Amino acid sequence: MSVSLVQLKCPSCGADLEIQEGRDYTFCQFCGTKVQIQNDHEYVYRHIDEAGLKRAETERMVKMKELEFEEEKRKNKKKTIKIWLITTIVFLGLGFLGLVMEMAFDSFLGFPLMFCLSIGMFVGMLGIPLFFSDFWNKPR
Numbered sequence: 001m002s003v004s005l006v007q008l009k010c011p012s013c014g015a016d017l018e019i020q021e022g023r024d025y026t027f028c029q030f031c032g033t034k035v036q037i038q039n040d041h042e043y044v045y046r047h048i049d050e051a052g053l054k055r056a057e058t059e060r061m062v063k064m065k066e067l068e069f070e071e072e073k074r075k076n077k078k079k080t081i082k083i084w085l086i087t088t089i090v091f092l093g094l095g096f097l098g099l100v101m102e103m104a105f106d107s108f109l110g111f112p113l114m115f116c117l118s119i120g121m122f123v124g125m126l127g128i129p130l131f132f133s134d135f136w137n138k139p140r
Contacts, residue, residue, distance in 0.1 A: 010035060077130070084127035091120030 005018045012033035019026045025036045095117020102114060 006037075008035070008037075081127070081130050084123070084130060088120055088124040088127065091116045091123055093120075095120050 006021050008017050008019065009015065010017055010028040010031060010033055013028060013031040015028055015030040017026060017028060017035065019035075019037060023037060025034060027034055094113050095115070098113020098116060
């Protein structure tokens with residue numbers, strides 16, 4: 001008595017399977033998936049790891065939030081640098097104006113404006129770490 005075999009592919013891993021004719025189901029020898037056979041149709045029963053899916057989704061959402069946070073941080077840094085540059089330029093400009101007024105006109109108003117020069121230099125030096133913060137914060 002000869003046994004006739006039916007050829008089919010595992011729907012999960014794609015391996016070639018041989019099944020005795022008349023059987024209702026078999027297991028894939030390579031991945032272990034249960035393959036149900038009915039009227040020449042294949043059905044796959046898989047265990048779905050709900051906790052794993054939820055964990056992966058949560059990790060994806062956390063990563064997206066981290067990326068959004070980094071983008072917001074980058075935008076805020078750009079705003080801060082712009083404000084710092086404008087403030088420094090204004091104070092330095094007022095300081096140089098006061099220096100010119102003091103030297104050219106011997107004006108009393110020149111001294112307070114020259115004070116702005118020192119404030120401008122101080123504000124400028126305070127902002128220098130803004131430019132190098134990415135360099136200092138990079139992991140090595």
